[in-house]
Amino acid sequence: MRGMKRIGLKGLLLAALLLAAAGxxxxxxxxxxxxxxxxxxxxxxxxxxxxxxxxxxxKLKALGVTAQAEGGKAAPDAAAARKLAGAAxxxxxxxxxxxxxxxxxxxxxxxxxVGGGEPQAVFASAATVMGLDAAAAQLADKIKPLVAVxxxxxxxxxxxxxxxxxxxxxxxxxxxxxxxxxxxxQAYDPKTxxxxxxxxxxxxxxxxxxxxxxxxxxxxxxxxxxKEKPRIQAIGVxxxxxxxxxxxLEAMSTKAGGVLNLKVLADDLGKIRELYSKxxxxxxxxxxxLEQTDPRIARLNIVIKEPKKLxxxxxxxxxxxxxxxxxxxxxxxxSTRHFWSWVTGSGVLKEEMLERDAAALESxxxxxxxxxxxxxxxxxxxxxxGITVIFRVEEGDRYKVGSVAFSGDLLFDQPKLMDRVKxxxxxxxxEYFNRSVVRDDLNALAELYADDGYAFAEADVDMQKHADTxxxxxxxxxxxxxxxxxxxxxIEGNDKTRDNVIRREVxxxxxxxxxxxxxxxxxxxxxxxxxxxKIDIETVPTDNPGEVDIKVKVKDKNTxxxxxxAGYSTSDSVFFGGSVEEKNLFGKxxxxxxxxxxxxxxxxxxxxxxxxxxxxxxxxxxxDIYQVYxxxxxxxxxxSGAKLRFAYPLGEYTILSWDYRLDHYHIxxxxxxxxxxxxxxxxxxxxxxxxxxxxRDTVDSATKPTKGTKNTLxxxxxxxxxxxxxxxxxxxxxxxxxxxxxxxxxFHWRGQAGVLLPNAGGDIPVYERFYLGGINNVRGYExxxxxxxxxxxxxxxxxxxxxxxxxxxxxxxxxxxxxxGVAFFDAGNSWREYDQVxxxxxxAVGAGVRWYSPLGLIRVEYGYxxxxxxHNLQPSQIGFSMGQxx
Numbered sequence: 001m002r003g004m005k006r007i008g009l010k011g012l013l014l015a016a017l018l019l020a021a022a023g024x025x026x027x028x029x030x031x032x033x034x035x036x037x038x039x040x041x042x043x044x045x046x047x048x049x050x051x052x053x054x055x056x057x058x059k060l061k062a063l064g065v066t067a068q069a070e071g072g073k074a075a076p077d078a079a080a081a082r083k084l085a086g087a088a089x090x091x092x093x094x095x096x097x098x099x100x101x102x103x104x105x106x107x108x109x110x111x112x113x114v115g116g117g118e119p120q121a122v123f124a125s126a127a128t129v130m131g132l133d134a135a136a137a138q139l140a141d142k143i144k145p146l147v148a149v150x151x152x153x154x155x156x157x158x159x160x161x162x163x164x165x166x167x168x169x170x171x172x173x174x175x176x177x178x179x180x181x182x183x184x185x186q187a188y189d190p191k192t193x194x195x196x197x198x199x200x201x202x203x204x205x206x207x208x209x210x211x212x213x214x215x216x217x218x219x220x221x222x223x224x225x226x227k228e229k230p231r232i233q234a235i236g237v238x239x240x241x242x243x244x245x246x247x248x249l250e251a252m253s254t255k256a257g258g259v260l261n262l263k264v265l266a267d268d269l270g271k272i273r274e275l276y277s278k279x280x281x282x283x284x285x286x287x288x289x290l291e292q293t294d295p296r297i298a299r300l301n302i303v304i305k306e307p308k309k310l311x312x313x314x315x316x317x318x319x320x321x322x323x324x325x326x327x328x329x330x331x332x333x334x335s336t337r338h339f340w341s342w343v344t345g346s347g348v349l350k351e352e353m354l355e356r357d358a359a360a361l362e363s364x365x366x367x368x369x370x371x372x373x374x375x376x377x378x379x380x381x382x383x384x385x386g387i388t389v390i391f392r393v394e395e396g397d398r399y400k401v402g403s404v405a406f407s408g409d410l411l412f413d414q415p416k417l418m419d420r421v422k423x424x425x426x427x428x429x430x431e432y433f434n435r436s437v438v439r440d441d442l443n444a445l446a447e448l449y450a451d452d453g454y455a456f457a458e459a460d461v462d463m464q465k466h467a468d469t470x471x472x473x474x475x476x477x478x479x480x481x482x483x484x485x486x487x488x489x490x491i492e493g494n495d496k497t498r499d500n501v502i503r504r505e506v507x508x509x510x511x512x513x514x515x516x517x518x519x520x521x522x523x524x525x526x527x528x529x530x531x532x533x534k535i536d537i538e539t540v541p542t543d544n545p546g547e548v549d550i551k552v553k554v555k556d557k558n559t560x561x562x563x564x565x566a567g568y569s570t571s572d573s574v575f576f577g578g579s580v581e582e583k584n585l586f587g588k589x590x591x592x593x594x595x596x597x598x599x600x601x602x603x604x605x606x607x608x609x610x611x612x613x614x615x616x617x618x619x620x621x622x623x624d625i626y627q628v629y630x631x632x633x634x635x636x637x638x639x640s641g642a643k644l645r646f647a648y649p650l651g652e653y654t655i656l657s658w659d660y661r662l663d664h665y666h667i668x669x670x671x672x673x674x675x676x677x678x679x680x681x682x683x684x685x686x687x688x689x690x691x692x693x694x695x696r697d698t699v700d701s702a703t704k705p706t707k708g709t710k711n712t713l714x715x716x717x718x719x720x721x722x723x724x725x726x727x728x729x730x731x732x733x734x735x736x737x738x739x740x741x742x743x744x745x746x747f748h749w750r751g752q753a754g755v756l757l758p759n760a761g762g763d764i765p766v767y768e769r770f771y772l773g774g775i776n777n778v779r780g781y782e783x784x785x786x787x788x789x790x791x792x793x794x795x796x797x798x799x800x801x802x803x804x805x806x807x808x809x810x811x812x813x814x815x816x817x818x819x820x821g822v823a824f825f826d827a828g829n830s831w832r833e834y835d836q837v838x839x840x841x842x843x844a845v846g847a848g849v850r851w852y853s854p855l856g857l858i859r860v861e862y863g864y865x866x867x868x869x870x871h872n873l874q875p876s877q878i879g880f881s882m883g884q885x886x
Contacts, residue, residue: 032060032067032147033090035081037107038074040099048098048105048132049074055133056094059140065147078112078119085114092147103128107135111146111190120146120194138208142197145211146190158188159219166212167226169296170259171205176224179203188213188220196224204261205229229260230290230298239304243275248302251275260290260298272302280348282382283307311337311347313386317361319393323368330743331364332357334389349387354378361391369432371465371472372396401427401434402471407462409480411452420444423474433472441476449480450516455539455548456481486512487547494587496556497531500616501589505529506537508550514539519550521652526554528702531584533557559584575599589613591622602630610645620647633784634795635678637767639665641687654696660722663687667767675790677797681766688724691716699738704820704852706746710736719762727762731755744815748808752777755834756800769798770830772842775879777804778828780844780863785873788832801837804828810850818852822861842867848879857881 034053053069060067068088075081075095085093096109105126112119124138163184165173180196182189193211200209208227213220235256237245252268254261269286276284285305292298315334317325329335334357337347358375365373372394379390404424406417418424421441426434442459449457457480464473486508491499503509505525507518519537526535534555539548564578577597585592591610597603610622622645629638641663648656663686670682692715699708712734719727732754739747758764772778772786787796806826813819827841848861861879868875 030066030092030147031088031090032057032065032092032094032143033070033085033088034060034067034094035070035084036072036074037095037109038076038097040097048129052098052107052132052136055136056139059137060143063140063144065140065144078110081110081112082114085112090114094143101125105129105132105135107139109139109143111143118191120190122146122194141210142194145193145213160184160186160188160222161216161219162221164221164223165226166223168228170228170231176200176226180224182222188222193222200224200226204263205259228296229262230292230294230296232256232258232260232300233297234299236299236301237304238301239306240302241306242279242281242309243272247275248272252302254300260300265300269302272304276304276306278348278350280309280311281306282310282349282387308384310349310382310387312349312389313337313383314388316388316390317393318390319395322370322395322398323365328361328364328391328393331360332391333360349380349389351380354380354389358391361393363435365393365395366433366435367437368434369398369400370395371399371433371435371463397467397470399433399465399470399472400430401432402464402466402469402473403427405473405475406478407475408478410478411449411454411480417445417448417476420448421476438474445476445478447516449478450514451518453483453485453513453515454480455484455514455516482545484514484546484548486510486514487542487544487549489550489552492551492553493534493555496587497554497584497589498587501531501584501587501613502526502552502554504613504616506550506552514548522552524700526552529584529589530702531556531559531589575602600631602628604628618649621645622647632767634671634674635667635682635766636669637665637667639663641665650694653698654694657691657693657695659691661687661689661691662724667765671793671795673793675793675795675797677769677790678766678795680763685725685765686723687718687726687765688722689716689718689726690722699736705736705738706740707738709738717759719759723761725762726765726768727759728764728768729757729759730768731757741809744812746810748810749806750808751803751805753803754801757834764800766798769800770802771796771798772802772804772828772830774877775859775861775881777806778826778842778844778863779824779846779861779879780826780865780877781842781868781873782877786828786842787830797832799830799832801834802828802830803837813849820850820852821847822850823847824861824863826863842871 034057036049036053039049050071053071057067057069068090070084070088075084075093078095081093081095085091091114093112093114094109095112096107099106099108105128107124107126109122109124110119111122122139122142124135124142126132126135160182161184163177163180163182165176168176177183179199181192181199182196186192197209197211200206205228206226207229210225212223212225214223215221232254233256235249235252235254237248240248251271253264254268265288269288272286273284276282276286284307287303289301289303290298291301312334313336315329315332315336317328320328333353334349335346358378361375362373373396374394376392376394379392381388381390401423404418404421404427406414410417421444422437423434423441426432426437438461442461445459446457449459457478460477460479462475462477464475465471466473488510489503489506489508491502494502506522507525508515508522512518519539523535523537526532526537532554534553536553538551538553540551542549560582562578562580575597576599577595579593579595581591581593581595583591589612591612592608594605594607596605604626605628606624606626608622608624610620612620614621624643624645626642627640630636641661643659643661645659646657650656664684665687666684667678667682670678693712694714695710695712697708697710699705699710712732714732714734716728716730716732718724718729732752734752735750737747737749741747754770756764756769770787771784773781774783778786784796788799789795790797804826805828806824808822808824811821811823813821824844824846826844826846829841831837843866844863845866846861846863848859851858859879859881862876863879864876865873
């Protein structure tokens with residue numbers, strides 16, 4: 001009996017302990033302890049610190065979460081918070097911090113499991129202290145999913161069996177689900193869900209994102225409950241003056257019909273400010289307003305406050321002592337406003353150009369011996385009456401070129417290497433160091449080796465400065481690499497143009513030794529075809545170090561065109577014209593064109609066809625059929641004819657051409673008392689002639705050359721053995737020279753000389769004689785007015801010898817718009833006979849504008865005839881031509 005009593009007491013004691021442990025465990029399961037948050041603000045927020053835990057605990061309880069508030073001091077870290085939760089027999093603890101942001105509050109909370117693991121971060125905000133209750137409700141909504149697994153009745157599997165979205169009406173549910181990492185068949189992870197909530201917030205399309213977790217058969221259903229920002233029904237713009245509403249709306253990524261995204265909208269406001277900055281409004285205020293009568297839709301109004309328009313009033317260069325500040329300013333793209341600013345856009349601050357200008361100044365100094373020169377970050381000062389830009393320069397010492405030497409893989413002797421570089425010339429003349437010359441020398445040395453098969457040759461420079469003598473010794477270090485051959489030339493991207501059309505322009509073929517100059521020339525030849533909008537020739541290494549592949553990548557462009565238009569020129573007056581042209585017919589490189597033009601003074605219709613490579617040989621064949629009418633001052637001429645053309649290259653830059661021309665023409669409406677030269681040409685005639693020319697062309701562009709030469713020597717032979725009514729021999733020589741100057745200037749010289757000799761079997765027709773004057777030869781004088789006159793009738797009868805020359809300086813006004821200016825000096829004359837040639841020239845000076853427009857080149861050039869008074873001619877002329885040349 002006593003034994004039984006002992007056993008009974010022990011059993012009761014053990015049972016009590018078990019019940020207590022079970023009670024403690026039950027008390028801990030799912031319980032959340034909220035401890036005071038740390039305060040990152042003034043003492044005025046300590047009242048909030050004490051009131052937040054009970055408010056948050058009540059919000060959690062309202063959501064079905066067992067929660068308790070803790071008083072006292074804030075928990076400094078997760079370990080201290082867990083200790084407090086353990087004492088309170090809670091499974092989770094909530095701690096964190098309160099920060100003051102302007103007038104509002106930021107509540108940054110951490111949810112930690114007492115048993116361990118990484119605390120999960122959640123956050124909420126309140127516009128004012130009065131919004132603390134709403135912020136606590138936000139926190140409670142976000143905390144519940146993090147403790148839902150433990151508090152959910154019945155437990156169950158943690159596998160996510162469904163992911164859903166609620167509250168979305170504009171964005172598709174699939175778009176939202178694709179943004180989150182929590183997906184079906186994954187284990188539920190509170191940290192991943194919390195990251196998903198942040199990611200959805202970061203999308204910018206939602207005012208609120210909450211999570212709901214439900215137990216369903218087989219696991220959990222995870223639901224993201226979102227509150228979308230309103231859909232933009234319309235976008236208005238107010239306050240815009242100098243920038244059109246359409247330009248503003250086009251610049252914006254935010255569009256009507258989309259969901260308001262404040263991040264995207266913030267970028268849009270920056271784009272609008274940039275639009276105004278480009279027009280000189282640098283302090284433009286751009287804000288937005290929302291008009292809502294329905295929480296789901298809104299009208300977005302862009303509100304603009306335009307400030308006073310500011311232009312650059314002054315550009316200063318401080319610190320320049322050894323070089324003139326005026327010379328330095330010529331290097332800058334940033335400039336003050338002037339007369340042409342409405343065309344060029346100068347005077348408007350372009351911040352992206354400031355860094356370019358600083359680099360340009362450093363380069364200018366380095367090219368004149370100042371190798372240590374530095375230019376600081378430009379300073380921009382916005383004043384009430386304009387903008388001042390200041391560049392500050394530290395010049396340093398100035399160095400001359402000392403010795404020039406070579407090291408490394410020297411495959412060529414010293415004289416040949418020295419012949420390739422230019423820096424030794426500066427050394428010999430005792431001139432200052434020039435960094436651009438060094439850069440050109442390095443390229444020249446690399447090209448020298450590349451032309452000998454070393455495709456990957458590299459050249460570097462070692463500079464030794466001597467502060468005592470202020471000289472720099474230069475050593476060019478050359479690494480030749482391996483000699484390589486071309487394994488294969490491949491062509492990509494040509495959807496229209498046939499491979500053979502491209503290959504015949506590429507100067508390298510399978511098996512050739514690599515050559516850098518041939519590769520560069522191949523690119524130039526392809527570019528001159530004008531068949532492609534993009535050309536990229538790439539050297540590709542292969543598995544064999546001694547071989548490379550040449551990959552030619554092109555992108556075809558539209559080579560066919562139909563144009564209709566009208567224009568005016570001083571030679572034709574008002575004219576109308578059109579053309580149908582295909583420069584790459586059937587992708588074979590054939591050139592076919594029909595063009596027509598008519599005006600009160602002339603008309604032309606021409607049908608032409610050219611095959612530049614007959615059967616892929618170098619022979620070019622073409623034909624023209626034409627009908628031409630022109631009214632001269634003293635007669636009119638109508639011509640029907642045809643021409644057969646041939647051409648063959650004599651080397652890389654020289655072409656031999658020969659033509660045969662047969663014309664049937666009529667000269668009529670001559671003055672009854674006209675000069676005998678004119679009356680002898682009147683009536684119907686046949687003209688049969690052969691024409692041959694040698695043309696050497698090294699210019700870098702067919703339309704806007706900047707360097708190179710173009711020389712043509714030609715001879716036309718009519719009558720004699722080829723028959724016809726006309727009989728003459730006309731040799732001519734034309735030469736063009738282009739040379740690039742600093743500041744994107746181009747110097748152009750052109751000269752032309754010709755004579756007209758008699759031939760057996762006919763006469764020299766009046767229209768073949770030389771007449772000068774007009775926009776195409778000696779500007780400043782009227783068209784065809786520079787001509788010998790008949791001593792009896794006073795009519796201009798043309799000359800048998802002529803010469804004219806043009807000196808031009810071409811400068812950019814707005815390169816991006818194809819607008820250029822020109823200043824010129826012209827001189828020339830036409831003489832009645834060969835033995836009358838003398839230096840008595842008609843001279844002129846002038847300037848003009850040239851625009852490479854979509855309709856063709858438009859020229860407006862004013863010339864002043866220096867010798868016009870002496871010859872009783874108009875003292876000045878404005879030459880104007882517009883539209884394509886026919």
